Amino acid sequence: MRDVAIIGVGLTKFGERWDSSIKELMAEAGLAALQDANITSKDINAIYGGSMTPGRFIGQEHVAALMADQLGLGNIPATRVENACASGGSALRQGYMAVASGIHDIVVVGGVEKMTDVSTSEATTALGGAGDQEWELFQGITFPGLYALMARRHMHDYGTTEEQLAAVAVKNHANAYKNKYAQFHKLITIDEVLNSKKVADPLKLLDCSPITDGAAAVVLAPLEIAKKYNDTPIKIAASEQASDTLRLADRESITSIKAARISAENAYRHAGVTPKDIDVAEVHDCFTIAEIIAMEDLGFFKKGEAAKAIEEGRTQINGDVSVNTSGGLKGCGHPVGATGIKQAVEITWQLRGEAEGRQVDGAEIGLTHNVGGSGATAVVHVLKRAD
Amino acid sequence: MRDVAIIGVGLTKFGERWDSSIKELMAEAGLAALQDANITSKDINAIYGGSMTPGRFIGQEHVAALMADQLGLGNIPATRVENACASGGSALRQGYMAVASGIHDIVVVGGVEKMTDVSTSEATTALGGAGDQEWELFQGITFPGLYALMARRHMHDYGTTEEQLAAVAVKNHANAYKNKYAQFHKLITIDEVLNSKKVADPLKLLDCSPITDGAAAVVLAPLEIAKKYNDTPIKIAASEQASDTLRLADRESITSIKAARISAENAYRHAGVTPKDIDVAEVHDCFTIAEIIAMEDLGFFKKGEAAKAIEEGRTQINGDVSVNTSGGLKGCGHPVGATGIKQAVEITWQLRGEAEGRQVDGAEIGLTHNVGGSGATAVVHVLKRAD
Numbered sequence: 122m123r124d125v126a127i128i129g130v131g132l133t134k135f136g137e138r139w140d141s142s143i144k145e146l147m148a149e150a151g152l153a154a155l156q157d158a159n160i161t162s163k164d165i166n167a168i169y170g171g172s173m174t175p176g177r178f179i180g181q182e183h184v185a186a187l188m189a190d191q192l193g194l195g196n197i198p199a200t201r202v203e204n205a206c207a208s209g210g211s212a213l214r215q216g217y218m219a220v221a222s223g224i225h226d227i228v229v230v231g232g233v234e235k236m237t238d239v240s241t242s243e244a245t246t247a248l249g250g251a252g253d254q255e256w257e258l259f260q261g262i263t264f265p266g267l268y269a270l271m272a273r274r275h276m277h278d279y280g281t282t283e284e285q286l287a288a289v290a291v292k293n294h295a296n297a298y299k300n301k302y303a304q305f306h307k308l309i310t311i312d313e314v315l316n317s318k319k320v321a322d323p324l325k326l327l328d329c330s331p332i333t334d335g336a337a338a339v340v341l342a343p344l345e346i347a348k349k350y351n352d353t354p355i356k357i358a359a360s361e362q363a364s365d366t367l368r369l370a371d372r373e374s375i376t377s378i379k380a381a382r383i384s385a386e387n388a389y390r391h392a393g394v395t396p397k398d399i400d401v402a403e404v405h406d407c408f409t410i411a412e413i414i415a416m417e418d419l420g421f422f423k424k425g426e427a428a429k430a431i432e433e434g435r436t437q438i439n440g441d442v443s444v445n446t447s448g449g450l451k452g453c454g455h456p457v458g459a460t461g462i463k464q465a466v467e468i469t470w471q472l473r474g475e476a477e478g479r480q481v482d483g484a485e486i487g488l489t490h491n492v493g494g495s496g497a498t499a500v501v502h503v504l505k506r507a508d
Numbered sequence: 509m510r511d512v513a514i515i516g517v518g519l520t521k522f523g524e525r526w527d528s529s530i531k532e533l534m535a536e537a538g539l540a541a542l543q544d545a546n547i548t549s550k551d552i553n554a555i556y557g558g559s560m561t562p563g564r565f566i567g568q569e570h571v572a573a574l575m576a577d578q579l580g581l582g583n584i585p586a587t588r589v590e591n592a593c594a595s596g597g598s599a600l601r602q603g604y605m606a607v608a609s610g611i612h613d614i615v616v617v618g619g620v621e622k623m624t625d626v627s628t629s630e631a632t633t634a635l636g637g638a639g640d641q642e643w644e645l646f647q648g649i650t651f652p653g654l655y656a657l658m659a660r661r662h663m664h665d666y667g668t669t670e671e672q673l674a675a676v677a678v679k680n681h682a683n684a685y686k687n688k689y690a691q692f693h694k695l696i697t698i699d700e701v702l703n704s705k706k707v708a709d710p711l712k713l714l715d716c717s718p719i720t721d722g723a724a725a726v727v728l729a730p731l732e733i734a735k736k737y738n739d740t741p742i743k744i745a746a747s748e749q750a751s752d753t754l755r756l757a758d759r760e761s762i763t764s765i766k767a768a769r770i771s772a773e774n775a776y777r778h779a780g781v782t783p784k785d786i787d788v789a790e791v792h793d794c795f796t797i798a799e800i801i802a803m804e805d806l807g808f809f810k811k812g813e814a815a816k817a818i819e820e821g822r823t824q825i826n827g828d829v830s831v832n833t834s835g836g837l838k839g840c841g842h843p844v845g846a847t848g849i850k851q852a853v854e855i856t857w858q859l860r861g862e863a864e865g866r867q868v869d870g871a872e873i874g875l876t877h878n879v880g881g882s883g884a885t886a887v888v889h890v891l892k893r894a895d
Contacts, residue, residue, distance in 0.1 A: 122609070142642060174563045175637075180645065182561055182637035183592040186751045186884040190758075196770050198749040199885065200598050201590040205570040211587050215602060222609030223509070250562075250569035255529060258567065362585040364573045371577075383583050497573040498586065 124344035125220045126354035126507055129158025130466040131338045135454035136304040138334035143179055143235040144191050150336035150459075151192045151231055158340040158350050165340075166225040167198045171212030171232035172458035173205055177247040179235050188231045198225075205251030206407060208232065209461025210362070210491030210500030213339065217360040217502075220341045232462035233336040244332050248457070251494035253367040265329055265408065267369050267495045269321035272410035275376045276323065279425035281413065283323050287314035288432045289409035290327050290451050296438065297448025299479040304333050304454030328409040333454035337462035339469070344507060353473045356507035358392035358486075361385075362500045369495045378496035381418040385490070385501045389420075392503035396420035399442055399503075400484040401471045403464035405492040406449040415490050416444070419501075443481040446471060461491035461500060472506045511731035512607045513741035513894055516545025517853040518725045522841035523691040525721035530566055530622040531578050537723035537846075538579045538618055545727040545737050552727075553612040554585045558599030558619035559845035560592055564634040566622050575618045585612075592638030593794060595619065596848025597749070597878030597887030600726065604747040604889075607728050619849035620723040631719050635844070638881035640754040652716055652795065654756050654882045656708035659797035662763045663710065666812035668800065670710050674701035675819045676796035677714050677838050683825065684835025686865040691720050691841030715796040720841035724849035726856070731894060740860045743894035745779035745873075748772075749887045756882045765883035768805040772877070772888045776807075779890035783807035786829055786890075787871040788858045790851035792879040793836040802877050803831070806888075830868040833858060848878035848887060859893045 131153025133146050141149070155162065170185030181187070185201035188194075202212040209232035216230035236244055249258040252267060275281045291311055297303035314327040340350075347354035363383040369375055389395060396419060404419070406412035416427035421442050430436065436444035447453045447467040450460060468487035470476045489502045518540025520533050528536070542549065557572030568574070572588040575581075589599040596619035603617035623631055636645040639654060662668045678698055684690035696714060704713040727737075734741035750770040756762055776782060783806060791806070793799035803814035808829050809822075817823065823831035834840045834854040837847060855874035857863045876889045 122611070144642070174569050176561045176634065177563045179641060180633075180637055181641040182590060183639075183754060183881055183884055186591065186880065187640075187754050189751045190753045190755075190884070194751075196750045196752055196767055198601075199591070199751040200602065200749070203569060203588040203590055204573065204586070214585075215587065218605065218609060218611055222605060222611065224605055224609065246567075247563065250567055252570075253574070254566060254568040255531070362587070363583045364576045364581075364586040365583055366577045367570060367574050368577075380583055493573065494570055497570055497577070 122221045123223060125217050125341055125357045126344040126347035127339050127465065127469050128342045128347050128351040128354055129154045129340035130469045131157060132302050132463060132466050133336045134302050135333050135335035135456060137237045143181060143233060146235060146334065146336035147188045147231060147233050148191045150338040151188060151229065154338035154340050160340060160350055162193045164227050165194045165197060165229050166227050167219055168194060168229045169212040169216045170201045171208035171461060172201060172234060173203055173208045174247050174250055179238055204498040205493035206457050207461060207491045207493030207498040207500050208458040213461060213465055213502065214360045214362050214500055216341050217357050220343060226343060228341045229338060230341065230462060231336065231338040232459035234456035234458045235334050236332045236456060237334050241332060256368050265321040265324055268408040268410055269324045271375050272323050275410060278376055281428040283315060284311055285428035285432045286328055286409040287311045289406060289412045290314050292437055293406060293445050293449040293452040296446050296479055297452025300448050300453060303448040303452055304331055305452050324408055330407045330450035330455040333456040335454060335456035335459045337459045337466050339462060339465050354507045355469045355472050356505045357502060358505045359388035359503040361387040361391065365497050367494060367497045378414060378418055378492060378499055380496055380499035381490060381492060384499045385419050388501040388503050394486060394503060398486050399488045400486055401443045401446060401468060401481045402488040402490065403445055403447060403467050404490040406445060406451050407455060419490060438479055439482055446476060446479045446481060464489035464491060465502060468504050472504060509608045510610060512604050512728055512744045513731040513734035514726050514852065514856050515729045515734050515738040515741055516541045516727035517856045518544060519689050519850060519853050520723045521689050522720050522722035522843060524624045530568060530620060533622060533721065533723040534575045534618060534620050535578045537725040538575060538616065541725035541727050547727060547737055549580045551614050552581045552584060552616050553614050554606055555581060555616045556599040556603045557588045558595035558848060559588060559621055560590060560595045561634050561637055566625055591885040592880035593844050594848060594878045594880030594885040594887050595845040600848060600852055600889065601747045601749050601887055603728050604744050607730060613730060615728045616725060617728065617849060618723065618725040619846035621843035621845040622721050623719045623843060624721050628719060643755050652708040652711055655795040655797055656711045658762045659710050662797060665763055668815040670702060671698055672815035672819045673715055673796040674698045676793060676799045677701050679824055680793060680832050680836040680839040683833050683866055684839025687835050687840060690835040690839055691718055692839050711795055717794045717837035717842040720843040722841060722843035722846045724846045724853050726849060726852050741894045742856045742859050743892045744889060745892045746775035746890040748774040748778065752884050754881060754884045765801060765805055765879060765886055767883055767886035768877060768879060771886045772806050775888040775890050781873060781890060785873050786875045787873055788830045788833060788855060788868045789875040789877065790832055790834060790854050791877040793832060793838050794842060806877060825866055826869055833863060833866045833868060851876035851878060852889060855891045859891060
């Protein structure tokens with residue numbers, strides 16, 4: 122197996138992009154990534170595309186072939202990957218495998234979701250497809266409802282408070298404020314989170330990530346030739362994925378995501394690092410409780426201690442570990458299929474020292490954590506500077 | 509890269525399966541494949557799932573994790589692949605790559621679609637997502653309409669007749685009549701096809717594949733250990749994929765599918781065979797014209813000569829090349845995401861000599877040809893007996 126590097130990244134502005142079609146979003150992110158990699162379309166050997174449910178949002182499936190088409194990549198293999206909210210991370214893993222194995226050399230991995238063309242209730246229903254349609258959604262529970270159950274149990278078992286949940290949102294909005302690509306440029310306070318409308322008790326509106334349009338793309342190459350394209354290649358030191366039951370009620374625990382723990386353990390072992398070595402991490406804060414659980418699943422803090430650590434500021438930029446410097450799903454936005462790729466884009470910028478206004482000092486090793494549904498899929502990547 | 513073999517196959521009865529949920533279909537095919545491979549769930553290292561648009565058909569995304577869950581495979585990586593009607597073939601290619609590269613040893617690849625829970629018009633709309641939503645479907649053309657354009661041009665350029673189109677359907681219904689898994693067990697005549705209702709001139713109802721529920725699964729292993737599980741492993745001698753523009757109007761030609769030609773050329777070269785070496789082929793006859801074009805794209809007949817050859821019976825069982833012995837999409841049915849995997853199941857049975865009642869004499873080398881949309885994706889596999 123060959124080492125694999127990220128040699129180019131591209132991102133669209135996240136938000137309500139009513140000015141742009143899905144094709145235009147793909148082109149905006151994809152062409153930015155090709156330009157960043159100093160590469161032309163004829164050098165690309167394959168493309169993977171992450172997207173969760175473009176069929177329900179805009180009536181369009183077959184989006185990886187559409188990406189190849191929009192980017193003028195010719196007749197290369199194009200493959201869409203869908204693993205709910207982890208579609209981007211899973212697509213990145215397939216791209217990594219394709220290059221690591223030697224089957225392809227230069228691979229583009231794109232992620233996209235165009236979510237704001239439908240009503241919020243239609244979007245919520247579409248996103249429900251990430252869970253067990255028959256035993257969860259059909260019975261009336263929504264995705265905020267599933268995460269509310271996880272939050273309530275976490276509060277019961279570990280004394281986690283609503284203020285601590287709110288602290289995640291406050292931090293991530295503060296980070297997003299410094300990111301020009303973010304959906305929200307609005308600082309918020311603990312009180313504003315606590316006083317926002319209840320969505321699924323104890324989660325309020327400002328505990329929830331938004332509905333977002335956006336796209337992200339990365340270009341992968343064998344590490345041995347990466348410097349031909351880019352002076353600061355970022356090595357993918359580990360790419361790990363695991364699954365679990367779709368139905369939350371079938372899990373051993375609902376205060377931890379087993380698929381994330383397994384992915385993280387395998388990723389740390391494969392990369393030869395420990396949680397303490399991670400300088401910067403983009404994690405899947407679809408709801409504030411999800412970031413608290415992620416901190417524990419990733420081993421950054423002991424079980425039951427992450428909420429307090431976040432409240433104390435230990436995950437702010439240049440804290441013990443800098444978490445969601447992009448603003449995360451909460452502040453930067455969550456165009457579902459793009460999120461896992463956007464995480465890799467942000468970590469690449471951080472490790473290159475290009476995260477303008479939100480740069481983590483001396484960041485050398487980063488991590489991405491992308492979760493599908495309530496945890497039936499998790500994907501963890503460890504990235505390292507390779508120059 | 510390691511050689512890869514199919515060591516187990518499983519299939520559900522295709523048809524209107526109102527008795528079974530998507531989970532039950534997955535379990536039926538998946539457990540049959542595990543049993544056929546003499547393997548238990550704990551030996552499986554990863555799963556790929558092909559499905560086109562389960563979100564629009566039944567509100568369920570995240571179906572690969574659901575497959576792992578239903579089959580009791582534990583926390584293994586589970587990845588859904590979507591490339592419209594080529595979702596199954598593309599999933600098989602990803603599974604092949606995972607084993608060939610050495611990243612995983614034993615991999616299950618499943619395909620499923622549960623299509624009959626919605627109305628035919630809703631199904632037609634959902635399937636339209638395989639094309640260019642903005643420039644084709646939104647303008648009012650349907651998928652039968654796109655293939656009707658291809659048929660009309662083929663008739664204009666090569667003198668292909670409506671009787672020759674009909675001959676494809678007659679042959680495939682005759683083959684399906686001998687396949688207990690097929691949706692249709694009804695022999696039809698040329699006149700019945702010609703007199704069936706027009707769908708999109710020149711295509712009539714009996715020129716079109718049906719709406720189908722069904723699932724299929726294969727188990728893959730490194731060839732070097734395949735005999736541990738199965739006396740007659742089937743080697744995947746080539747797995748190739750290519751893409752093209754989504755929009756039919758952007759193509760160089762609409763009487764040929766360029767992505768299929770590229771995939772086939774690469775597959776023949778990689779497998780070290782020529783079209784003449786293929787004993788049995790499962791091809792993507794979503795419409796009768798598609799099988800005629802496939803015969804030409806695959807090099808079985810010269811351009812413009814396939815229609816006559818089919819009419820003369822040269823693609824019947826034990827003809828020059830035995831095509832769609834399962835009944836194809838037309839006769840066996842077309843549960844979209846399952847089709848590419850079902851093709852591999854049928855070829856495996858043929859190469860093992862287990863295709864009861866429709867066995868091709870002495871079949872040694874087989875091929876599958878799976879097309880997404882009007883040709884924006886094509887996947888070709890060459891399979892060989894390896895014992």
